[in-house]
Amino acid sequence: MWGRALMILATLLVPLSARADGGLARLVVDSGEFRLTVFSSPTPLRAGPVDLSVMVQDRETLEPMLDRRVELRLVPSAGGRSLEVAAIRGHSTNRLLYSALVDLPDPGRWRIEVEVTGARAGARESFEVWVGAERPAVLALWPYWALPLIAIGIFGLHQWRSQKLRRLNPGRVG
Amino acid sequence: MGEVAGAAFGSWTFAPVLSLLLLLTGAVYFRGWRALRAQQPERFKPWRLTAFWGGLLTLWVAISSPLDAFGNLLLQVHMLQHWLLMMLAPPLLWLGLPAIALLRGLPVTVQRQGLGPLLAWPALRRLGRFLTHPLVAWFSFVIATWLWHAPAAYQLALRSPFWHEVEHACFVVTALMFWHPVILPWPSQSSWPRWAILPYLVLADLQNTAFSALFAFSEGVMYPVYASGPRLFGITALEGQASAGGLMWVLGSVAFLLPVGILLGRLLQSRGVRPGTLRAVESAPAVSPSARSRAPAPPRDLLRVPILGRILGARYFRRWLQTAMLLLAAVIVLDGLAGPDLSPLNLAGVLPWTYWRGFVVIGLLVAGNLFCMACPFMLPRAIGRRLLPRGRSWPTALRSKWLAISLLVAYLVAYEVFALWDSPFWTAWIVIGYFVAAFVVDGFFRGASFCKYLCPIGQFHFVASTVSPLEIRVRDSAVCARCSSHDCIRGNATQRGCELDLFQPLKSGNLDCTFCLDCVQACPHENVGVLAVVPGLDLIRDPMRASIGRLSARSDFAALALVVVFGAFANAAAMVAPVAEWKTQLAQRLGVSSPGFLTAALLVPSLTLLPALAVAACTWAGRALGRPEQSAAELARRFALILVPLGFGLWFAHFCFHLVSARASALPAIQRAAETWLGLAGEFGAGMAALPGWLLPLELLALDAGLLLTLYLGWRVARTSTKSLRRAGGLLLPWGILALLLYAVGFWILLQPMQMRGTGML
Ligand code: SF4
């Protein structure tokens, strides 16, 4: 029955608008009184906008700590300007994470330094990541130019069907 | 722990597209359900509505709630999300009997002409039957479940948002397939006997038991990604995996075995029911005969909306709007002339170029030509009429749009050459010039000659309002046929008639209409309304229009449309960094010392020669490919108009960018003006606010919508020119290519870094 096909087609659209959260865990380390986990997205990392999220937990109880200050420093290994940014909880979907959106200008190897400060103690860790070449914006935004193409395709199909129906029922309009 | 729990439960994602889609689906369903309930109350009971809405809500919760945010940290949470998507939402949706209700909820034209030909397609029906065949549905569901939970696929989905979305799409679609034979929503019929669904469900439960046991009893971590993540709340990856298995086991069994119980009960019960009782309900026609012959509903009338209609129709409503705008214009002139010549801190820099333009395009998109309705130049026009010897007719030779087109080109060029957005002083003088011109022209000439033949802003609004959803039109043409007074054009003792010579029975579309509502007030039969129309469709109609004639015979309207369309691209391109750089290099290479001269030298041909050449080439190629009967000139005039939606899409994107990027810029300018003129001291706030993530998608979607409407209109025009599908395609092809080229340019422009005009950050 066509109703089923209609429903299936309609629901295809639904999950496509959903967004995943998080990314790849790059570093899990016990440091000072904390356990730090750093996530990055997208995977693989590319130059351009990059999401970095940090989870700060109590090393003993593993309970998330929500009142710390988290600073990120991104240093290009090839030399050049480093970037500093504060990661804050309000930015992330997951409110247990401290997140920052960083615009990485160049591909190559980058060192990411994480500094956590709190009421009594702090911690500092670093790790390296490889950042690929930036994905052209046109590719990153493909759904927006694909949408008209899909619509044109469906319209073409519609016109072909209408033409056929008209030929079968010459008296019918529409 | 309280704060942590609060933060965890506060981790909601707002997905605007998803939310909007679900809301829209819910609204369409409700409309259809209500209509069907009136005809078949036994079948469309309130619980059906609750079930369908519950299904939509479940989908929304699964995607937007903390379940999504924690899915990559805790396997059991991710499994709960999958359970909602696969086991709860789909059966709820089917219980709402959605197919007919959703269809019935759509406008009749969309049902018949839009979906009708596709839904009647035998191949699609066959596909529907195939996909919901119990065997295909069962295996698809099971295969999707197992494949996506294989470690490589599962971890791919966790790493990549794209694959995560594909995974969820697979789950929802296969689950809808799976639950269809179980619920068998009316009017579906199954080739299998009903009892066969019992083993169908039991077997599904058995495979779910095996699947869950694999998780529950595995001694190794199946998804290393959880082992390498933080042990949230002290839960190890193995513990999480075991509890995920247990969760799926219990919840899955409930989902599969509950319907087994219900179905068994029904089957046993139906043995006692007289044959035919049940079948009578089952075999009721899918859509009742009265529904089939349903006539399209009359268009909605804004003037009949409670409260709003009364306000709009009030005699002095327009006067109030104009007075408010006039006061605003006076403040802009005052601040522009005497305030600092610093655009971000001057009302003449911020209000017209950031706010006014943004609100105008939004107004055009959601309603119509609201700016002309509230035009501040009405008062000087009225004073001019009283003081000056009005009475002459506008010269016949100038009764076209050519003068206005020249002024529009001059305005667009001057805007760039003199950086008007950055000069409050000159902005004030433009407003003054406008007042003087309106005063003089309407003081000497009859009618609204200034609006109709001169005002470049008005021409922009006339063209853009062809894609607006409202139109001032007669409610019932039969009433006009009986009318002999024709007050809507002639006026009467208390109300003048249409100054733009638009005689209502012959008026079509929004061209030349200032939304003044004079005709509404003048018509003694209350036969003029503000009616809903399909945006853009007026561009492809070619009736004899009041005061305009046929558009296919009006080159000036085609030229006006082209200037508005190409103006969108030229104006937006001028503010992106690569074009600015290219212009600087070109000036150096050519040794041009005046950047203004170069800007003008580039802009004037872009607004005149380029569209003329493009139209000539498309017309020539279209005629060669489509061999239509119309003359080249007629084709050029008609096809030029189809580009309007695309141009408007870019204007909308461009002005929305300024409005949103400089949305906070009014505050410092108002504070500064309050301090200068009223002596109220205050801190100057920041004029810049971060660009929200939804802005670029909104801009691109506006451009997409413009392109699609343009192509659709082009197709309709081509189909009226020739009966053959192939020839129509040939006729449209060059115009389609032109539209795609313009779209590509627009897409590129929107991706470039743009000047934050009006914020001081150039
Ligand atoms: S709109 Fe009103 S005044 Fe004008 S012709 Fe129709 S009925 Fe008469």
Ligand code: SF4
């Ligand atoms: S009188 Fe009516 S038709 Fe004429 S411009 Fe005003 S609103 Fe438009």
